């Protein structure tokens with residue numbers, strides 16, 4: 680995902696000191712990524728599983744299953760299922776996980792939702808990717824669409840994942 684390119688948002692980011700990297704969670708909705716990269720002179724990151732024509736010129740293509748660290752504050756976790764190259768970004772200082780379209784909360788329930796109707800890969804693969812999130816220390820889900828979620832603590836975050844996994848077993 681990439682935000683729509685708008686001069687106002689560019690100005691704001693430049694006032695904050697610019698950007699060194701632009702991380703693309705996956706291939707969908709990335710229409711403006713080149714404009715951002717040209718203006719901010721930042722290095723774009725995407726997983727090689729989601730490299731197609733429109734992302735072929737991305738500077739940093741992740742390969743394999745990671746995880747990858749950027750400094751000590753960021754960790755990238757390969758979470759295939761929605762797409763082959765879906766990757767979540769953990770921002771450790773705020774205990775926040777940017778999920779792209781891997782997982783979010785739906786409008787009508789507090790439960791986690793995989794939005795399987797939009798997924799390009801198997802449910803088992805996407806569930807395996809959910810299991811990876813059990814090992815991570817975060818309390819916020821910040822999805823590309825849908826609703827963000829904040830849990831009280833890591834235990835509550837993990838209970839919600841276990842509940843999702845159990846629902847798919849039934």
Ligand SMILES: [Zn+2]
Nearest residue numbers: 705707761780
């Ligand atoms: Zn998507």
